Amino acid sequence: MTIIDRRLNPGGKSLANRQRFIRRAKAQVKRAVREATAGRSIKDIDRGGEVTIPSDGVREPTLRRSSEGGIRDYVLPGNKEYVEGDSIQRPPRGGGAGSEGAEDGGGEDEFRFALSDEEFLDLFLEDLELPDLAKRQLKGVGVPQWRRAGYSTSGSPSNISLTRTMRNSLSRRVALRRPKPEELEALRREIADMESGASVMNVATLAAMREKLVLLERRSKRIPFIDPIDVRYRRLESTPKPVAQAVMFCLMDVSGSMTEHMKDLAKRFYALLYLFLKRRYKHVEVVFIRHTHEAEEVDEQTFFYSRETGGTVVSTALEEMAHIVEERFKPSEWNIYGAQASDGDNAPSDNAKTAALLTSTVLPMCQYYAYLEVGSDDDAPTGGERPTTLWRTYAVVNGPDSPIAMRKVRHRRDIFPVFRDLFQKKSDQMAEA
Numbered sequence: 001m002t003i004i005d006r007r008l009n010p011g012g013k014s015l016a017n018r019q020r021f022i023r024r025a026k027a028q029v030k031r032a033v034r035e036a037t038a039g040r041s042i043k044d045i046d047r048g049g050e051v052t053i054p055s056d057g058v059r060e061p062t063l064r065r066s067s068e069g070g071i072r073d074y075v076l077p078g079n080k081e082y083v084e085g086d087s088i089q090r091p092p093r094g095g096g097a098g099s100e101g102a103e104d105g106g107g108e109d110e111f112r113f114a115l116s117d118e119e120f121l122d123l124f125l126e127d128l129e130l131p132d133l134a135k136r137q138l139k140g141v142g143v144p145q146w147r148r149a150g151y152s153t154s155g156s157p158s159n160i161s162l163t164r165t166m167r168n169s170l171s172r173r174v175a176l177r178r179p180k181p182e183e184l185e186a187l188r189r190e191i192a193d194m195e196s197g198a199s200v201m202n203v204a205t206l207a208a209m210r211e212k213l214v215l216l217e218r219r220s221k222r223i224p225f226i227d228p229i230d231v232r233y234r235r236l237e238s239t240p241k242p243v244a245q246a247v248m249f250c251l252m253d254v255s256g257s258m259t260e261h262m263k264d265l266a267k268r269f270y271a272l273l274y275l276f277l278k279r280r281y282k283h284v285e286v287v288f289i290r291h292t293h294e295a296e297e298v299d300e301q302t303f304f305y306s307r308e309t310g311g312t313v314v315s316t317a318l319e320e321m322a323h324i325v326e327e328r329f330k331p332s333e334w335n336i337y338g339a340q341a342s343d344g345d346n347a348p349s350d351n352a353k354t355a356a357l358l359t360s361t362v363l364p365m366c367q368y369y370a371y372l373e374v375g376s377d378d379d380a381p382t383g384g385e386r387p388t389t390l391w392r393t394y395a396v397v398n399g400p401d402s403p404i405a406m407r408k409v410r411h412r413r414d415i416f417p418v419f420r421d422l423f424q425k426k427s428d429q430m431a432e433a
């Protein structure tokens with residue numbers, strides 16, 4: 001079943017019913033988005049598309065009677081078979097759904113829903129975050145934030161404060177002794193009663209009351225209920241909001257032991273990480289480091305497309321990262337993150353140096369450090385394989401309070417689940433546990 005909504009969508013904004021649908025079926029839509037990303041390439045990850053959710057995800061909430069107990073007497077329209085007092089058997093539960101129809105031919109199809117590029121990315125990245133992002137900032141760095149700053153006598157009609165305006169109006173009317181409508185109405189009734197003879201007629205008193213009524217009405221007209229001087233507008237002012245600054249170091253092994261499949265897995269992981277950072281954070285610097293037996297900082301183009309290769313010395317990448325942090329990113333002012341991708345191969349003589357650099361320099365200054373080990377695309381089980389040299393080295397460093405997380409990836413289909421596992425919000429992780 002395909003539903004085409006041809007109503008106008010002014011201003012490029014979602015219609016109200018579309019937003020209500022996404023909120024109501026958000027869990028099913030998010031699950032469908034995750035399943036849809038598994039078969040996509042990195043180039044297509046930021047594109048919208050159609051997702052399919054079960055028919056239960058689009059049903060409106062309803063109130064139902066209890067299936068047990070209770071007596072109900074009612075007449076069904078169009079009944080030609082039963083009369084009052086007959087017992088009707090409860091119909092069997094079940095029924096068709098999806099492509100498989102019920103015995104009577106009924107059923108429900110799955111619901112296909114089209115998402116825009118913005119909606120697709122928002123749902124995919126909604127529950128991801130940089131772990132332990134601390135509020136560290138540099139002087140003068142901030143984003144403007146509007147906040148309430150009292151009231152003013154001029155402004156936009158949309159910012160008018162009815163409460164403050166009516167309070168000023170009441171204060172002015174009380175101070176100037178503006179007559180109340182009830183007071184004028186009572187005086188008019190009293191004059192009318194005296195003129196009709198309902199009360200004792202006193203010419204002098206009646207004249208005085210009429211004169212008083214004229215004066216009160218004149219004062220009521222001169223003193224309006226709401227005067228322009230009563231109107232107040234809510235005033236807003238822009239203040240700098242402290243922002244958390246972060247830097248993400250992307251370390252990739254491009255040595256000769258990394259096959260094209262392994263490099264493709266690493267590049268897909270970093271492309272997804274780069275998209276996530278640029279999409280969710282405005283003040284995050286990304287530093288790209290490629291290493292063989294030597295390491296250097298490169299730009300984005302060189303990081304993803306350079307064909308340079310060589311031997312493997314992992315400590316050179318960690319030294320380059322520490323050197324850049326010392327020069328440009330003070331740990332007291334920046335949140336520092338690291339993401340390393342490698343096939344696990346390293347020179348045997350470099351393992352001790354790598355472990356020492358991690359323990360004494362890199363991990364103490366990092367909020368979070370993710371290590372992704374890429375493997376060959378075969379059917380060998382990941383659980384029974386022998387740990388690589390680098391994996392054993394990092395496992396020794398990875399203590400209970402260590403900010404390092406280690407994952408393995410062999411197939412392209414595992415990139416998205418592993419990425420979500422590494423950068424999932426802590427609250428969601430605790431809920432799943």
